[in-house]
Amino acid sequence: MKDEVLLKIEHLQKNFGRQEVLKDVNLDVMQGDVIAVIGPSGCGKSTFLRCLNCLEDPTGGSIYFDGVDLCDLRVDINEHRRNMGMVFQSFNLFNNKTILDNITLGYLYAEQKKRQKAKRANFKAKLHNFFVRKKPKKELVPVSDRKEVKAKANEIAMGLLKRIGLEDKAKAFPSTLSGGQKQRIAIIRAMAMSPKVILFDEPTSALDPEMVGEVLSLMKELASSGMTMIVVTHEMGFAKEVANKVIFFNDGVIEEQGSPKEVFSDPKSPRLRDFLSKVL
Amino acid sequence: MLDFPVAWQLFWNKFIEGQGYKNFLIGLENTAIIAVFGLIIGFLIGCMLAIVNILRSRSIPVLILKGIVNVYITLFRGTPMVVQLLLLHYAVFSLLSINIDSVAEAVIIFGMNSGAYMAEIIRSGINAVDEGQMEAGRCVGMSFGATMVRIVLPQAIKNILPTIGNEFISLIKETSVVSFIAVMDITKSFQTIANSTYEYFIPYIMLALVYLVIVLLFTVLLKNLEKRMKKNER
Numbered sequence: 200m201k202d203e204v205l206l207k208i209e210h211l212q213k214n215f216g217r218q219e220v221l222k223d224v225n226l227d228v229m230q231g232d233v234i235a236v237i238g239p240s241g242c243g244k245s246t247f248l249r250c251l252n253c254l255e256d257p258t259g260g261s262i263y264f265d266g267v268d269l270c271d272l273r274v275d276i277n278e279h280r281r282n283m284g285m286v287f288q289s290f291n292l293f294n295n296k297t298i299l300d301n302i303t304l305g306y307l308y309a310e311q312k313k314r315q316k317a318k319r320a321n322f323k324a325k326l327h328n329f330f331v332r333k334k335p336k337k338e339l340v341p342v343s344d345r346k347e348v349k350a351k352a353n354e355i356a357m358g359l360l361k362r363i364g365l366e367d368k369a370k371a372f373p374s375t376l377s378g379g380q381k382q383r384i385a386i387i388r389a390m391a392m393s394p395k396v397i398l399f400d401e402p403t404s405a406l407d408p409e410m411v412g413e414v415l416s417l418m419k420e421l422a423s424s425g426m427t428m429i430v431v432t433h434e435m436g437f438a439k440e441v442a443n444k445v446i447f448f449n450d451g452v453i454e455e456q457g458s459p460k461e462v463f464s465d466p467k468s469p470r471l472r473d474f475l476s477k478v479l
Numbered sequence: 480m481l482d483f484p485v486a487w488q489l490f491w492n493k494f495i496e497g498q499g500y501k502n503f504l505i506g507l508e509n510t511a512i513i514a515v516f517g518l519i520i521g522f523l524i525g526c527m528l529a530i531v532n533i534l535r536s537r538s539i540p541v542l543i544l545k546g547i548v549n550v551y552i553t554l555f556r557g558t559p560m561v562v563q564l565l566l567l568h569y570a571v572f573s574l575l576s577i578n579i580d581s582v583a584e585a586v587i588i589f590g591m592n593s594g595a596y597m598a599e600i601i602r603s604g605i606n607a608v609d610e611g612q613m614e615a616g617r618c619v620g621m622s623f624g625a626t627m628v629r630i631v632l633p634q635a636i637k638n639i640l641p642t643i644g645n646e647f648i649s650l651i652k653e654t655s656v657v658s659f660i661a662v663m664d665i666t667k668s669f670q671t672i673a674n675s676t677y678e679y680f681i682p683y684i685m686l687a688l689v690y691l692v693i694v695l696l697f698t699v700l701l702k703n704l705e706k707r708m709k710k711n712e713r
Contacts, residue, residue, distance in 0.1 A: 285614075
């Protein structure tokens with residue numbers, strides 16, 4: 200399973216106006232990889248992450264996710280984003296929805312789209328069957344039941360909430376939660392879609408120090424369950440312990456990459472040595 | 480000098496016995512119809528205009544849409560509503576020989592006019608919602624439109640509810656100009672009484688009071704609505 204390439208990033212470039220943020224980034228992400236992205240601020244690591252699910256449209260290069268180039272404008276990006284969870288620095292829970300709705304929203308939306316598609320297909324098939332009698336009849340696609348889908352979504356969400364011990368908050372609004380709780384909800388919101396990869400954009404940077412632990416332990420648990428993760432982080436401890444690959448970004452390029460051991464104990468580039476001496 | 484009892488008697492005679500209240504009731508109904516439907520149409524138009532306005536894309540269809548929106552807003556904010564009413568009623572519709580109810584005409588103009596104002600209000604409301612909300616919505620696989628409707632707009636509307644309330648109140652008051660296109664409204668009903676008795680003080684004071692009561696009523700209603708919409712924050 201480990202040798203299957205999930206994300207293939209080739210010559211990725213991103214400019215903001217005249218400013219080049221990403222110059223030429225190449226990376227293969229295997230199934231089950233936990234990749235920690237480190238680097239000084241302003242080096243483009245967040246932009247890199249946001250390019251992966253096209254929150255920022257890349258200016259050049261290509262990103263193959265499951266063999267589909269996401270940079271191609273004809274691709275329905277919404278469909279692929281369902282397989283790519285994202286966790287933000289500032290949580291970004293939907294303020295007008297309860298915790299339960301926050302978690303189920305994406306799943307329900309995806310199911311609704313599927314149902315509409317099925318209904319459209321069925322309508323066409325029925326027309327075909329009615330008017331074209333000679334040809335073999337087209338079969339109808341099963342249409343999911345709205346109530347069943349809703350029950351299933353709630354079941355998934357409650358299961359995840361139970362896993363992080365917050366099931367009593369299901370009906371609460373995000374504004375009543377602490378930062379650590381919000382971030383853990385944000386993580387299970389991403390998990391609820393059962394994505395193939397989850398992107399973390401500095402998930403612990405906006406948290407009080409005492410809440411960092413609970414979020415990191417959830418991420419560790421997630422990593423050990425085999426989820427593919429790309430984590431932009433300043434938590435070197437987490438990078439060392441959990442990641443199987445560390446990437447050092449500098450000035451819009453990947454300056455150094457390798458296993459945590461290689462990167463942390465035997466840094467080759469002077470810039471990385473300088474960076475590590477400051478943060479460790 | 481105003482002889483109050485006599486003037487009151489004159490007004491009362493016209494209003495009750497001369498059946499002036501029938502006009503008043505019709506006027507009240509028309510005012511309500513024009514203000515409420517004007518607000519609804521204005522809100523829908525405003526939402527569409529605001530969403531077009533916040534699009535960042537530089538593609539040609541979007542730019543054309545933005546141009547249209549700008550022209551629309553400029554035209555409707557740059558001319559008085561009375562002029563728009565007169566134009567629609569006496570120039571456009573009679574030129575095209577379209578014959579529709581004057582109340583419907585007023586609804587159209589009030590809706591389109593308040594849409595232009597509402598666009599700016601809603602845009603500021605959308606801008607006040609954290610950008611992360613849109614990003615998070617996109618990241619769980621929802622389209623721009625779906626995220627807008629389910630996540631961003633509800634929060635934006637909560638922020639701008641007081642301003643929308645003001646817009647509604649000013650719409651109610653502005654309905655007093657619809658008599659220009661021969662619609663019976665509250666103003667017109669009292670004006671009729673005043674003109675027939677040559678006694679202006681009491682009818683116009685009553686008219687002012689009627690508007691004041693309606694506006695106060697809605698002010699209280701809006702306060703309550705605002706409180707209820709705030710339930711998801713502490």
